[in-house]
Amino acid sequence: MPSSYDRLVATVQGQWEEQGGAAISARRISVAAGVPVSSIYHHFESLEHLLVAAQQAQLVRARAWCKGMLAQAEGLPGCPEAFAGFFAEAIDDWAIRQRDLAFAWRECRLLAGDNTLFDAAGREWDQLWAEFWQEASERFALGQCAGIADRMFENESFLHMLRWRRLVDRAGLDEMxxxxxxLFCRKPLPPTPWREFAREEAIRSMPTLPQRDPMAAQIVTAAAELIGTSGVASLTHRMVAERAGLTLGMVSHKFKTKSVLMEAAFEGLYSANLERMQAGPGGAAIYGAQDVVSGIVHLLRTGASARGSNELFVAVARDASLRQFGLQLRYLRGRTSRSMLQGLLGPDRPVGIVEAALFSGFTASLIRSFADAGAKLPEDAIRGELESVIALLEG
Structure with a gap:
């Protein structure tokens, strides 16, 4: 029979996938593990130290997974043409069959934003993936493209956690x-009928959001902003009332339970994400590569935050009641990026939706990694990464 230590760690790992870090409490963990609350403090200095131990246990499993994935490709002739199959299978296996590990990684990123106790685990995850994609890049003779593969895995594995139709999702992943x-092989780009179909379905079937009266809309906006700045754990009726400049009674009357308030907050986050994804080009300006790079660096330097989007994506991946949003979040990305790329590549080089989604995903991964860097923002490294992906797309 597993020890109480092992049961506590395993219970936390399950809670990350089923409920999310915001729902974790000592009482909930003790009940689910079938041990007294005192057992937590017998084995660990605090609840947070239990979470750190659970992260370390998941990192051990993730390292074993990386080793196993690379072992499956042993003996394969090292050529870029073989990379696509490995990349797609790695994402599918990670996001679907290793789903608890995928949630642990995402929860670590959210935890590190609130508590420096998780910074070390966050760095270990980053190092694990950097080493994995460096070895994969060498195995498939990708030259200097390991960083691009790493960024694209980070983004596409996140999106692949959002479930729509299994067949379409897998086929669309293969096309990406x-x-x-x-692009790595400098060959003509393949057709992408599955992604195009999914995008059209996403446009056609966008969820009809509730028509809110002005006060309710004000509450929805405040709740979404609160998650974006402080995370799901901060979402209470009192905190939303303070942010919205309303009384607690007004907020409680409009949204009677925390679960209803939570759904409203994610509705607000979804609307904000959709507006960004649907934004058309801001005029007919032709972008230069340095303009694009400088714009993204400026966005990061001035405090771009990915917290709200991250919380939304993880919640949609976890909660069946929010999956109505998944199709649009997954397949409508890249519209603004498409106009940028078209300006970069010129009118004689049509930009497809998958190229635009690829560039959008790459920049989204950068923002997730560096949005909270502040004065420590590694501008030269970010510029180097952006210039490398632009050079790849330019061919």
């Missing part, structure tokens, strides 16, 4: 992988 592989 083949597009990335073709």
């Amino acid at each position: 992988a083949r597009t990335l592989g073709a």
Whole structure:
């Protein structure tokens, strides 16, 4: 029979996938593990130290997974043409069959934003993936493209956690992988009928959001902003009332339970994400590569935050009641990026939706990694990464 230590760690790992870090409490963990609350403090200095131990246990499993994935490709001739199959299978296996590990990684990123106790685990995750994609890059003779593969895995594995139709999701993932592989090989880009179908369905079937009266809309906006700045754990009726400049009674009357308030907050986050994804080009300006790079660096330097989007994506991946949002979040990305790329590549080089989604995903991964860097923002490294992906897309 597992020890109480092992049961506590395993219970936390399950809670990350089923409920999320915001729902974790000592009482909930003790009940689910079938041990007294005192057992937590017998084995660990605090609840947070239990969470750190659970992260370390998941990192051990993740390292074993990385080793196993690379072992499956042993003996394969090292050529870029073989990369797409490996990339797609790695994402599918990670996001679907290793789902508890995928949630642990995402929860670590959210935890590190609130508590420096998780910074070390966050760095270990980053190092694990950097080493994995460096070895994969060498195995498939990708040259200097390991960083691009790493960024694209980070983004596409996140999106692949959002479930729509299993067949379409897997086929669309294969198309993204083949597009990335073709860019690495400097070959013509493949057709992408599955992604195009999914995008059209996403446009056609956008959820009809509730029509809110002005006060309710004000509460929805305040709740979404609160999650974006402080995370799901901060979402209480009192905190929303303070942010919205309303009384606690007004907020409680409009949204009677915390779960209803939470759904409203994610509705607000979804609307804000959708507006950004649907934004058309801001005029007919032709962007230069340095303009694009400088714009993204400026966005990061001035405090771009990915917290709200991260919370929304993890919640949609976890909660069946929010999956109505998943199709649009997954397949409508890249519209603004498409106009940028078209300006960069010129009118004679049509930009497809998958190339635009690829560039959008790359920049989204950068923002997730560096949005909270502040004065420590590594501008030169970020510029180097952006210039490398732009050079790849330019061919």
